[in-house]
Structures are given as structure tokens and as C-alpha cells.
Amino acid sequence: PKRKDTSSPCVLLFYPQLVDGKLHMFVVMKTNDLYNAWPENAYAFTALQKYMARELGVETGTYTHFSVSMHIYKDMFEEVKRKFNL
Numbered sequence: 001p002k003r004k005d006t007s008s009p010c011v012l013l014f015y016p017q018l019v020d021g022k023l024h025m026f027v028v029m030k031t032n033d034l035y036n037a038w039p040e041n042a043y044a045f046t047a048l049q050k051y052m053a054r055e056l057g058v059e060t061g062t063y064t065h066f067s068v069s070m071h072i073y074k075d076m077f078e079e080v081k082r083k084f085n086l
Contacts, residue, residue, distance in 0.1 A: 008030065009030075010029050010030050010031055010032065011027065011028075011029055011030075012028045012029060012030050012068075013026070013027065013028035014027055014045070015027070015028075016049065016052055018056070018058065019061065021058050021059060022053075022058060022059045022060065022061030022062075023049060023052055023053040023056060023058050023059070023060055023061055024061035024062045024063070024064075025045060025046070025048075025049040025061070025062070025063045025064070026064045026066070027041075027045050027063075027064070027065050027066065028066045028067075028068070029041070029065070029066070029067045029068065030068050030069065031067065031068065031069040031070075031071065032067035032069070032070050032071070033071060033072070033073060034070050034071060034072050035072045035073070035076050035079075035080050036073075036076070038065075038067070038070070041065070042063075042065055045063065045065065046063050049063060
């Protein structure tokens with residue numbers, strides 16, 4: 001059946017890699033809302049990385065998060081400027 005929603009998921013690649021006893025994580029996202037979603041995304045992926053490392057009995061390695069398009073929505077500009085004294 002044809003989907004009505006033709007958008008693709010934001011997460012393009014989720015790549016855990018075990019190197020020298022450490023579980024490294026590399027994530028590529030199509031787009032990321034820097035102010036609202038990025039902190040939650042980074043927290044969730046690093047929590048998953050820690051969980052996976054614990055289950056595997058290895059150390060947690062580096063976390064790399066690459067966003068093809070990082071943005072702040074226009075309706076959030078004033079809040080961001082106030083919060084970060086811009």
C-alpha cells in the first residue's frame with residue numbers, strides 16, 4: 001500500500017563500532033532542530049551507546065553526531081537569543 005507520508009526518517013545512519021574494546025557511536029541525521037531536538041537526540045543515542053557497551057561488557061568510546069542540515073526554527077529565534085544572550 002502507498003503511504004500518505006512521503007517524508008523520510010531524520011536518522012540516516014546509526015553506526016555502533018567496536019574498536020579496541022570500546023564501543024564508538026557514529027550517527028548521521030538528515031536534519032536536526034538544534035534548539036529543541038538535538039539535545040534529546042544526543043542524549044538518547046549516547047544512552048543507547050552506554051547501554052549497548054554495558055551489555056557487551058566493554059567501555060564506551062567516542063560519540064560523533066553529524067547533521068546534514070542543522071537548523072533553528074524561526075519561531076524560536078527570540079527565545080534562543082534571550083537564553084544565550086545573543
